[in-house]
Amino acid sequence: MFKTIEWKNNSVVMIDQRLLPTQEVYRKYKDFLDVAEAIREMVVRGAPAIGVAAAMGIALGALDIKTKNKKGFLKTFENVCKVIASTRPTAVNLFWAVERMKGVVRKNPKLNIEELKQRLVQEAKTIHKEDILINKQMGRNGSKFIKSGDTILTHCNAGALATAGYGTALGVIRAAVEDGKKIKVFADETRPFLQGSRLTAWELMKDNIDVTLITDNMAGYMMKKGLIDLVIVGADRIAANGDTANKIGTYSVAVLAKEHKIPFYVAAPLSTIDLKIKNGDKIPIEERDTREVTHIPAPASIKQGKNIQIAPHNIKVKNPAFDVTPNKFITAIITEKGIAKKSFEKSLKGLFGK
Numbered sequence: 001m002f003k004t005i006e007w008k009n010n011s012v013v014m015i016d017q018r019l020l021p022t023q024e025v026y027r028k029y030k031d032f033l034d035v036a037e038a039i040r041e042m043v044v045r046g047a048p049a050i051g052v053a054a055a056m057g058i059a060l061g062a063l064d065i066k067t068k069n070k071k072g073f074l075k076t077f078e079n080v081c082k083v084i085a086s087t088r089p090t091a092v093n094l095f096w097a098v099e100r101m102k103g104v105v106r107k108n109p110k111l112n113i114e115e116l117k118q119r120l121v122q123e124a125k126t127i128h129k130e131d132i133l134i135n136k137q138m139g140r141n142g143s144k145f146i147k148s149g150d151t152i153l154t155h156c157n158a159g160a161l162a163t164a165g166y167g168t169a170l171g172v173i174r175a176a177v178e179d180g181k182k183i184k185v186f187a188d189e190t191r192p193f194l195q196g197s198r199l200t201a202w203e204l205m206k207d208n209i210d211v212t213l214i215t216d217n218m219a220g221y222m223m224k225k226g227l228i229d230l231v232i233v234g235a236d237r238i239a240a241n242g243d244t245a246n247k248i249g250t251y252s253v254a255v256l257a258k259e260h261k262i263p264f265y266v267a268a269p270l271s272t273i274d275l276k277i278k279n280g281d282k283i284p285i286e287e288r289d290t291r292e293v294t295h296i297p298a299p300a301s302i303k304q305g306k307n308i309q310i311a312p313h314n315i316k317v318k319n320p321a322f323d324v325t326p327n328k329f330i331t332a333i334i335t336e337k338g339i340a341k342k343s344f345e346k347s348l349k350g351l352f353g354k
């Protein structure tokens with residue numbers, strides 16, 4: 001089995017997701033600036049995996065601080081956190097991880113620089129380990145929504161590649177398979193970055209889970225034909241009222257699911273829930289390079305000059321990377337702490353013990 005991200009001998013090793021499914025290349029990072037670039041360029045992507053990469057990037061940055069002066073250390077550490085936090089705006093797991101790493105420093109004012117560095121490395125490793133356990137618990141909580149014989153539609157990649165391992169939406173699917181249920185998955189290809197065709201299809205095939213690839217515009221047809229029993233997707237940020245930001249195109253799938261009376265589930269850890277944000281209108285939506293739309297396949301190849309232009313030169317382009325699905329389209333939100341249902345506001349707060 002592949003490893004999405006790992007801490008190895010004071011470096012961060014990540015599978016380069018831009019090159020999948022045709023090349024399985026692992027990259028080793030020793031400099032936090034390169035980890036920041038890897039998050040921005042989507043070597044690593046998916047909300048929980050971005051959180052883990054952010055924590056490990058901060059740990060690398062801390063290890064590299066040369067000063068013996070505590071005040072100087074804290075100032076440089078703040079800057080490391082700032083750089084990592086500036087990489088991608090939508091997935092709240094990034095900011096959650098930055099806050100957790102800052103918390104290590106805040107809560108241990110008596111530790112010297114060397115001790116702090118070791119604690120920060122430890123925290124990043126803990127975040128990684130916890131994420132896998134959380135996903136497995138989420139899988140167990142969500143498996144009950146799946147019956148043997150079901151066909152599940154998913155959008156983007158909310159799998160092992162989007163997390164430290166196992167996955168959120170694909171974790172629920174994996175748990176159902178482990179429970180002995182015979183299921184089929186339809187994967188939306190997920191234009192423009194193709195996380196569905198390049199990543200979801202790849203990792204489900206590796207696990208021998210029955211997966212069929214469709215283009216995004218085929219989902220409605222499949223639903224009308226009665227070929228989809230339920231939808232499960234991941235999330236990048238869930239507002240206090242349950243409105244959910246996820247990969248662009250998720251909203252259209254949710255609207256279609258409602259029209260066809262198909263349950264629509266979101267699987268996400270508590271670290272993806274942002275109770276500070278009241279509703280989906282307030283979630284920042286990342287706009288990415290227009291070349292993701294005008295050229296194929298992935299940006300890594302584009303940079304190597306192997307791009308194929310599929311739109312006129314100088315065409316005006318929009319490329320929002322995420323959209324927001326209003327809570328009314330969501331049947332339930334599956335988390336490691338249990339299931340949130342309508343009204344989401346109360347239910348989500350309850351999961352945090354509030």
Ligand code: MRU
Nearest residue numbers: 045046047156158162234235247
């Ligand atoms: O732009 P990406 O690939 O980082 O977007 C990923 C998604 O939208 C996922 O569905 C989401 O992060 C959930 S991953 C468990």
